[in-house]
Amino acid sequence: MEQQVKTNTKSIMKNDIKDFLINNMVTILFVIIGYLGFRFSGLTLPFFVNDLISRVARNGFLVLALIIPVLAGMGLNFAIVLGAMAGQMAIIMVVHWGFVSWQGIILAALIAAPLALIFGYLTGKLLNKTKGQEMITSMILGFFANGIYQFIFLILVGSVIPMNNQDLILSSGVGVRVTVDLANNLRYGLDNIIRLSFPVSLLLVSILFVGVNLYRYINNRKAPKLNYNKTKTIIALVAFSLTTLWSLSIIYSPWLFRSSNILRTNKMFNDITIPIVTFLIIGALCLFNVFITKTKMGQDFRTVGQDMHIAKISGIDANRVRVIAIVISTVLAAWGQIIYLQNLGTLSTYGSHENIGMFSIAAILIGGASVTKATIGQALLGTILFHTIFIVSPLAGRNLFGDAQLGEYFRAFVAYGVIGVSLGMHAWKKQIQSKSLK
Amino acid sequence: MDRDKIVLEMNNIGKVYYGTRVLKDINLSIKAGEIHAILGENGAGKSTLMNILFGMPVIHSTGGFEGEVLIDGSKVDINSPFKAMKEGIGMVHQEFMLIPGYTITENIKLNREITKPNPISRVLGNKLETLDFVQMDKDAKKAIKSLDIGIDEWTKIAGLPVGYMQFVEIAREIDKENLKILVFDEPTAVLTESEAKNLLQAMKLISDSGIAILFITHRLDEVMEIADNITVLRDGQMVANRKKEETNLVELAQLMVGREIEKVERKVNVDKSSVVMKIKDLKVAMPGEEVKGIDLDIFKGEIIGIGGLAGQGKIGIANGIMGLYPSSGEVVINNDTTLKLNNPKESIAKGLAFVSEDRRGVGLLLDTSIELNIAVTAMQNNDKFLKKYGPFTQLDTTGIRNHALGFKKELDIRCTGVDQITRRLSGGNQQKVCIARALTLEPNILFVSEPTRGIDIGAKKLVLDTLVKLNEELGMTIIMTSSELAELRSVCDRIAIICEGKLEGILKPDDSDADFGLMMAGEYKKLVGEEVSNNE
Numbered sequence: 015m016e017q018q019v020k021t022n023t024k025s026i027m028k029n030d031i032k033d034f035l036i037n038n039m040v041t042i043l044f045v046i047i048g049y050l051g052f053r054f055s056g057l058t059l060p061f062f063v064n065d066l067i068s069r070v071a072r073n074g075f076l077v078l079a080l081i082i083p084v085l086a087g088m089g090l091n092f093a094i095v096l097g098a099m100a101g102q103m104a105i106i107m108v109v110h111w112g113f114v115s116w117q118g119i120i121l122a123a124l125i126a127a128p129l130a131l132i133f134g135y136l137t138g139k140l141l142n143k144t145k146g147q148e149m150i151t152s153m154i155l156g157f158f159a160n161g162i163y164q165f166i167f168l169i170l171v172g173s174v175i176p177m178n179n180q181d182l183i184l185s186s187g188v189g190v191r192v193t194v195d196l197a198n199n200l201r202y203g204l205d206n207i208i209r210l211s212f213p214v215s216l217l218l219v220s221i222l223f224v225g226v227n228l229y230r231y232i233n234n235r236k237a238p239k240l241n242y243n244k245t246k247t248i249i250a251l252v253a254f255s256l257t258t259l260w261s262l263s264i265i266y267s268p269w270l271f272r273s274s275n276i277l278r279t280n281k282m283f284n285d286i287t288i289p290i291v292t293f294l295i296i297g298a299l300c301l302f303n304v305f306i307t308k309t310k311m312g313q314d315f316r317t318v319g320q321d322m323h324i325a326k327i328s329g330i331d332a333n334r335v336r337v338i339a340i341v342i343s344t345v346l347a348a349w350g351q352i353i354y355l356q357n358l359g360t361l362s363t364y365g366s367h368e369n370i371g372m373f374s375i376a377a378i379l380i381g382g383a384s385v386t387k388a389t390i391g392q393a394l395l396g397t398i399l400f401h402t403i404f405i406v407s408p409l410a411g412r413n414l415f416g417d418a419q420l421g422e423y424f425r426a427f428v429a430y431g432v433i434g435v436s437l438g439m440h441a442w443k444k445q446i447q448s449k450s451l452k
Numbered sequence: 453m454d455r456d457k458i459v460l461e462m463n464n465i466g467k468v469y470y471g472t473r474v475l476k477d478i479n480l481s482i483k484a485g486e487i488h489a490i491l492g493e494n495g496a497g498k499s500t501l502m503n504i505l506f507g508m509p510v511i512h513s514t515g516g517f518e519g520e521v522l523i524d525g526s527k528v529d530i531n532s533p534f535k536a537m538k539e540g541i542g543m544v545h546q547e548f549m550l551i552p553g554y555t556i557t558e559n560i561k562l563n564r565e566i567t568k569p570n571p572i573s574r575v576l577g578n579k580l581e582t583l584d585f586v587q588m589d590k591d592a593k594k595a596i597k598s599l600d601i602g603i604d605e606w607t608k609i610a611g612l613p614v615g616y617m618q619f620v621e622i623a624r625e626i627d628k629e630n631l632k633i634l635v636f637d638e639p640t641a642v643l644t645e646s647e648a649k650n651l652l653q654a655m656k657l658i659s660d661s662g663i664a665i666l667f668i669t670h671r672l673d674e675v676m677e678i679a680d681n682i683t684v685l686r687d688g689q690m691v692a693n694r695k696k697e698e699t700n701l702v703e704l705a706q707l708m709v710g711r712e713i714e715k716v717e718r719k720v721n722v723d724k725s726s727v728v729m730k731i732k733d734l735k736v737a738m739p740g741e742e743v744k745g746i747d748l749d750i751f752k753g754e755i756i757g758i759g760g761l762a763g764q765g766k767i768g769i770a771n772g773i774m775g776l777y778p779s780s781g782e783v784v785i786n787n788d789t790t791l792k793l794n795n796p797k798e799s800i801a802k803g804l805a806f807v808s809e810d811r812r813g814v815g816l817l818l819d820t821s822i823e824l825n826i827a828v829t830a831m832q833n834n835d836k837f838l839k840k841y842g843p844f845t846q847l848d849t850t851g852i853r854n855h856a857l858g859f860k861k862e863l864d865i866r867c868t869g870v871d872q873i874t875r876r877l878s879g880g881n882q883q884k885v886c887i888a889r890a891l892t893l894e895p896n897i898l899f900v901s902e903p904t905r906g907i908d909i910g911a912k913k914l915v916l917d918t919l920v921k922l923n924e925e926l927g928m929t930i931i932m933t934s935s936e937l938a939e940l941r942s943v944c945d946r947i948a949i950i951c952e953g954k955l956e957g958i959l960k961p962d963d964s965d966a967d968f969g970l971m972m973a974g975e976y977k978k979l980v981g982e983e984v985s986n987n988e
Contacts, residue, residue, distance in 0.1 A: 311579040320551045328563040
């Protein structure tokens with residue numbers, strides 16, 4: 015038996031690289047596309063980093079909101095659109111009442127939560143009736159809810175629901191304006207609480223992760239724990255040490271470098287500022303996701319996700335667990351949408367929420383998640399890759415084909431095509447894996 | 453632990469499903485640390501009895517049961533599986549209730565996870581308490597150790613051999629602190645011989661610790677090996693209660709299958725000289741009913757029964773020959789043509805027809821009319837009931853109608869009209885439609901599987917009479933597969949008993965109950981073989 019195990023590990027080692035490529039082929043494809051796109055776009059690195067950071071801060075929370083339903087076996091929750099609607103309703107109320115800055119945002123979050131709770135509860139109830147078709151149901155539900163949302167804000171507001179506000183209401187007196195400008199009230203409400211320059215933030219994060227990985231390495235040197243992966247830890251250690259050095263080199267570049275080119279680039283890096291609070295909130299959500307998997311509730315999510323029948327037999331109220339998963343996801347999506355809009359600065363009343371489901375799901379899929387498995391790392395990596403392609407594709411398209419329209423086409427392809435391509439590749443991957451098992 | 457203490461008593465248990473009595477006056481009493489076997493054929497009422505004990509919803513949604521259940525001498529009302537677990541009843545399921553992606557620990561502690569509070573759970577409730585894996589691993593290790601098997605608690609279930617999975621199930625049960633009675637529902641059915649041996653050993657270990665074991669099975673040798681007491685059920689009644697020392701294999705076999713047999717009088721016209729179908733080393737990969745190499749000669753004009761317990765492969769034979777499941781081997785028809793296997797069209801072309809056991813799945817187009825159901829196979833395979841216009845064809849509606857009306861009269865199909873859809877028919881009438889369709893093919897050999905399953909008693913007789921009539925009047929060779937031994941014995945000329953995918957033996961309908969019982973339990977060859985060697 016032991017002998018067999020040994021030969022098994024050997025053959026596993028041999029197939030390591032092949033497995034890695036097959037397991038991550040979706041992500042690898044989009045890393046390659048993203049890299050090529052960046053090369054052809056002709057963008058400078060600082061400009062690209064600036065844009066990317068702002069977009070990741072904007073969208074990261076929403077993508078992370080998708081993880082728990084996947085854990086509970088309900089697939090990718092297209093119904094986060096409903097959460098986004100709750101967020102927008104709250105924002106419209108807050109703007110109407112005239113609250114500003116981070117106080118306004120906290121109030122919006124408080125108002126959005128109970129709304130999202132109700133929406134999530136109803137979504138969960140519906141999904142319990144359509145087990146096995148959660149994704150298509152939640153997608154169509156998003157369209158349906160959009161109809162009701164439009165009815166409320168286009169027809170009821172101003173006629174049935176009294177609202178007198180020239181900035182918000184259409185000149186006819188009925189219906190909310192198509193775009194609501196948040197520049198004077200909520201814009202950057204979170205982002206601008208604390209901003210640090212890019213190299214300083216990078217330095218802090220790098221030092222933190224070097225510390226964490228060093229602790230992990232030392233702690234596991236003598237008696238390694240089961241889930242400890244030595245190679246991973248060492249790679250992380252080296253990578254974060256390098257970023258530490260890099261950020262230091264940017265900060266102290268006037269003393270280190272002579273070349274005016276490098277100095278100019280580093281100056282641009284120094285001018286990038288990071289919305290610290292927003293990232294802290296995203297970090298807190300990551301911790302929350304980790305925390306919940308380690309609790310009884312998280313174990314219930316996983317059990318229901320793995321096998322609903324067995325979960326029921328062992329006494330878990332599967333329907334309740336599923337509703338809770340969707341409620342959490344919807345509330346998080348509402349908050350995510352508020353974060354999204356405070357960064358964007360304009361609320362497109364009838365459009366902002368529409369693409370949220372599609373874009374967030376495209377992002378998490380690019381990161382390597384599937385309908386049955388999604389991790390925090392995949393969500394974050396996916397957000398970065400998705401927005402990389404989003405930033406570079408119009409410019410790359412123009413430079414390659416001489417036509418900015420083609421670049422716009424690439425954008426559309428990235429958003430919608432990605433979902434198709436990655437779902438197709440996941441299916442293909444599954445086929446390869448089941449074949450190799452035989 | 454007091455060995456004489458009675459932990460479980462079931463008094464005068466009875467159960468009626470939709471007007472059909474399935475259990476009557478069952479009495480059981482089990483002491484601590486006793487291994488009590490419950491023996492019976494399929495449909496004898498074993499599972500119903502266990503469902504009652506385990507408080508399964510299927511019992512309570514159909515009007516509850518009669519009698520009373522006492523645990524530790526006091527009456528309890530077990531109305532749900534959770535209540536049963538709370539009362540200290542555990543069950544090792546036949547199909548595993550394990551999550552493949554989880555470790556052994558996680559499976560053992562499924563929904564009984566040990567948690568410890570954290571700051572967040574103190575505010576938001578105990579659902580958010582952290583899992584205490586250290587403690588859980590410790591418990592799991594203890595449970596595994598008490599079964600005396602060497603697996604690590606952090607191994608994932610996926611990839612474990614089936615035998616180990618069963619041990620994980622058992623470990624989960626004995627990890628429950630208040631466990632008093634452990635039910636094993638045909639635990640050795642899926643195990644290899646050595647795995648089964650390990651399991652029996654583990655059962656002994658468990659009973660030594662004072663837990664009573666209810667062991668449901670139809671394997672006689674296992675019963676004789678480990679049981680202290682044996683209760684035999686037949687047709688929902690308790691026919692005997694024996695101490696192991698007072699009984700033997702032959703008596704148990706007799707008790708298990710023995711019953712009055714009503715022999716249908718019929719003209720026998722078997723032509724023993726002509727073999728109409730020769731089956732050589734037939735293997736069929738039908739999930740749950742695997743056939744593992746059968747040789748059988750079928751004579752012209754006979755009704756041959758194929759019997760055996762569920763899951764032993766008897767159903768697979770007809771399905772394999774008709775090409776519904778992948779099969780290998782050789783089937784020769786009329787001594788000259790070899791049947792190409794795995795091709796339903798070919799089987800039908802060679803004059804075989806099949807009335808499937810899966811009436812509503814394979815047998816009928818449920819939302820299609822009776823007449824079309826009768827005609828469709830012949831239409832597809834023999835170009836019957838079709839009008840031809842060059843490359844186009846059209847249904848011959850008049851022909852189909854007349855044909856169906858003929859069968860309606862002949863087989864007495866009760867319906868509002870032959871254009872009625874078959875979903876609305878009763879089980880018996882559906883079966884008649886299936887038979888009519890098979891007969892439309894004008895077969896030489898007719899396979900009939902479970903012809904009376906789910907049919908009420910009156911219709912049962914009609915279906916059997918129809919088969920006998922076909923045999924008598926048309927000289928049709930009929931191969932009838934059935935779980936109901938009595939039914940086979942009432943109409944067949946010979947009965948082949950299948951056990952573990954192989955032919956255990958062929959008996960005459962009037963052979964003794966003990967022979968049938970031993971063959972069905974797979975003990976016949978061993979026992980008769982011993983007798984032969986003893987005689988030498």
